[in-house]
Amino acid sequence: MAETTTEGERLDVPLTALRPSLEAVLMVADQPLDTTILATAVGYPVEEVTAALTALAAEYDEQNRGFELRNVAGGWRYYTREEFAVVVEGFVLEGQQARLTQAALETLAVVAYKQPVSRARVSAIRGVNVDGVMRTLLTRGLVEEAGQDTETGANLYRTTGYFLERIGVTSLDELPELAPYLPDMDDLEDELSEMSAPAPEPLPDPTPEPGPSTEPDGGTEPS
Numbered sequence: 001m002a003e004t005t006t007e008g009e010r011l012d013v014p015l016t017a018l019r020p021s022l023e024a025v026l027m028v029a030d031q032p033l034d035t036t037i038l039a040t041a042v043g044y045p046v047e048e049v050t051a052a053l054t055a056l057a058a059e060y061d062e063q064n065r066g067f068e069l070r071n072v073a074g075g076w077r078y079y080t081r082e083e084f085a086v087v088v089e090g091f092v093l094e095g096q097q098a099r100l101t102q103a104a105l106e107t108l109a110v111v112a113y114k115q116p117v118s119r120a121r122v123s124a125i126r127g128v129n130v131d132g133v134m135r136t137l138l139t140r141g142l143v144e145e146a147g148q149d150t151e152t153g154a155n156l157y158r159t160t161g162y163f164l165e166r167i168g169v170t171s172l173d174e175l176p177e178l179a180p181y182l183p184d185m186d187d188l189e190d191e192l193s194e195m196s197a198p199a200p201e202p203l204p205d206p207t208p209e210p211g212p213s214t215e216p217d218g219g220t221e222p223s
Contacts, residue, residue: 018042022038022056023056026038026069026078032074033075033077034075035050053069053071053076057071065081066084103133104136107126107130107137108159111157112159115156116146116158118152118156119155134157141163142166143160144158144159146158
C-alpha cells in the first residue's frame with residue numbers, strides 16, 4: 001500500500017527499505033540519476049534519499065568495495081574504484097576476444113545501415129529489447145553515441161572507425177547493399193502507429209499469444 005509524506009502528499013510507489021531500493025535502481029542505471037528521480041522511484045522524500053546516498057557512498061569507501069557511489073554532474077551512479085582499473089581493463093580486453101552472438105551481429109547491422117539511430121528504433125526493427133546487446137557493442141568500441149534525436153531527446157548511435165577496421169573497409173559506402181532489406185523509418189513509424197491504434201475485438205482463441213521478447217544475453221558467446 002502506498003505511504004504518505006510528512007506534507008500529506010501521497011507517494012506513487014509502495015514504501016520499501018530505502019537503501020536496498022536505491023541500490024537496486026542505481027544498479028540498472030546507465031547514466032547518473034539525480035535525487036528527485038531516485039526519490040520518485042523509491043517513494044521517499046528527497047532529503048532522506050540524499051542522506052541515504054551519502055551514507056551508502058561512505059559505507060562503500062569504509063569497506064573498500066571494488067566499486068564506489070559518486071555524485072557526478074548532479075546525479076548519482078556506481079563506478080568501479082580507480083585502484084582496480086587494471087583488473088577491469090584486463091577483463092574488458094579479454095572480452096574483446098569473445099565472439100559476438102547472432103543477436104549482437106544483427107543489432108550491429110541495423111546500426112550500421114540506419115545510423116544515426118536510437119536504441120528504441122533498433123529494438124523496433126529487431127522486435128526485441130536490445131539494451132544489453134547495445135552495451136556490449138559500446139564496450140567493444142563498435143558503436144558510439146552520436147548526439148540526440150531533436151524530436152524525442154533519445155541518444156543516437158553510430159558505428160565507429162574501429163568497426164570499419166574490423167570488417168576491412170575504409171568507408172560506410174563500401175558496405176554491401178543490404179539497406180533495402182531493412183524497413184524505412186517512415187514505414188516503421190506507420191507500422192507502430194497501426195499497432196497502437198484500437199483494433200476490432202478478436203474472437204476467443206484458446207491458444208495464448210507469446211509475450212514481448214527480450215535478448216537472452218548481452219551479446220557475446222561464452223568462451
